[in-house]
Amino acid sequence: MTAYESYGYLEPGEVPAFDLAPEFGRVPPYEAGLSAEDRARADRLLRDTIVISLHDHPVRFPADMRDTPAYNRTGRQHTAFAGLRASGMTVVFDNMMDGTACVTGNAPWRWLDIITDLGMRQADVAHQSDVIVVRTLADIEYAHRLGKVGLVFGLEAATPIENEIDRLDVLYGLGLRQIGIAYSDANTLGSGLNETSDGGLTDFGRRAVARMNQLGLAIDVSHSSDRTSLDTCATSDKPVFMTHAGARAVWDTPRMKPDDVLRAVAETGGVIGMSAAPHTTLSHAHSRHTILSVMDHFRYCLDLVGIEHVAFGPDTLYGDHVGLHTVFADLLKVGAAAPGGPAFEPVEYVDGLENPTENFANIAAWLVAEGFSDDEIAAVLGGNILRALEKIWVR
Template identity: 55%
Template sequence: MTDTSPAAAYDGYRAYSYLKAGTDYQEFALAAEVGRVPAYDGGLGPEERARVARLLEENIVISLHEHAVVLPEDPEQIRRYNRTGRQRTAYEGLAHSGLTAVVDNFMAGASCVTSQHGWKWDDMIYALGFRLADLAKQDFVVHATTVQDIRDAKAAGRIALIAGLECATMIENELDRIDMLYGFGVRQMGIAYSQANMLGSGLSERSDAGLTHFGRRAVERMNKLGMAIDISHCGDRTGLEVIEESSVPVMITHAGARAVWPIARLKTDEVIKACAERGGVIGIEAAPHTTLSEAHPHHSLESFMDHFQYCVDLVGVDHVTFGPDTMFGDHVAVHRTYAGNYAHKDEGRLEHPLVEYVDGVENPGESFHNITGWLVRHGYSDADIAKVLGGNTLRVLEAVWRSGDDER
């Protein structure tokens, strides 16, 4: 267990506290942002804990994929809560995280305001607009659109929030909507979320026809704007074709290695290597029952880090980072709630213990303390820890976001 004291710059602000709960918006009893589950015991000694604290203090630490929101305490309220479109940013939880920056993916696919099926343009605008309005009413979490914003947040002891979306389904066949999203401050977007769309195929489809003609135009537009591309939920062929089509590095923001645990949600060696060869990174994810391993089939930090170690051995430490894909509340309940919407092929066919949460990587407030502790305990150097905690991601963001400036 390492020190998770709140950042000094956090003043106690709570989401939408500039409004009156129950009058201006629907009120829900929310999950605890700190201490909802027992703290992870990483078995660190005093010197190791001190080193973890120093590494988090000295380095830019970026989570490549999260949903930094608080869920309702009652899991039965999740769909009702998301239908309001007004998810609550977890300011208190983030204040304990040790993060410099977080790529927040806004629960847009679950913001079923106008439809039960998600990924509608209006629903995404609700999710994005409400959250960004709330961010503008406080000054601890800063909406970041440039690398300098991330560096400035670090210098000020604040957290930079990078707006991301897991797929581009809601742009339909409107290429200019990518420009609109960029104008709203979105700086990272996925191609497809499991199901096929106008751009390409998702990983849940039985066949993968690859990147469409419209998808190629969308990749080109994202390159011109300087918007990072994510292929985490793409089918294998679609992901490979995105990597080939893009003029800048592509990200696998949250996945693991299929060679370690053979489910479609994770990536083949071919896709991971292609991403790395073009300068990209893979963020290891921890959504419940994804990054398991034969050595650690009970999903925890240990199985999660089995995927990290495999990817480091496969493509090198310069191309691996972390995108835990967590939130504050019952993530397993979210999967149950939306299982009919976003089922992945092959999921559940492998025998493994079911968990209520992923021990050690349960929420954005605790994950990077425990990840750093694991790296320290397993003999990683300060230089390599700096790379995987944020340096690798920062390098790719500098290349991708600058590409939009170079177009001008």
């Protein structure tokens, strides 16, 4: 029986064809250098533990990233079903097209585009059985018990709700379970990290946070400004996530978060996910971006807030992520470069954390090699996130 591929329920020719990036072998495998005994331990932990990525885009992009605008206009990103089956993940927080969702126009975050994206992806998932949509804690338990992979659909910004708070209910009803406050640009809820003037959370934003808490929508402040992040943590009565970021003390750029914000997230009972988007979570010790740079941020956050508040949200995809940042530079506004910022060595990909299939095998291997206990590894691979979700979601 042929394995299902995205939109396989349609006839050939009904979906515009693109040459898509492969799910395996796009770059050379990472060499972790583990002994056979340590490799067996890492594999066991990956197999037996509930493994959760707090932020990824588990979809295939065009082999040539310049084709992405046309690809996204079809409204149909292709889920990497084979790659997910091989990933070792139990759950991945899937943030869909997000800032590149220009389905009906040239600007992102339009309401109709987000609804189209959310519906198309779920229509596709419904036609196969290896990957499920996760909406409750029971769904996570079900996925782990049956060896399936669960997708938690989310948005990196609440921008599409505009000033209509009930749209949060609509999104929740359509399956969304995690949402950011703002992306790089400000919206009706608060300031994004790209703003030169940080106004913090607005009054509407405070009402929106309260509604998110009532619904059971997990809140993310990864792309929010520092003041907006602090205000969100102070306003929320549920744990707050920073799904994909790093520490500004390790790499001094606006995309990274200062200590007071990292502490504020932890004080809500929340979790900080380490990002690996190219040229973001660099470090002075490893200014060529690899898994080692990301782990410098992990170590710093662990020491700052405790191991119970750290996890991983690699922010990876299937395709040339560096190329994506180039194509959508004006919209995404991410990267390590900033006026007067630290120098770094550009890379073509982040060695060791290049796509959702390889990420957690390499993370588990690094944790084993660094001497973390089984309980500590289980916590950062997913246990910490699950603990926070128990206070946010319905069962």
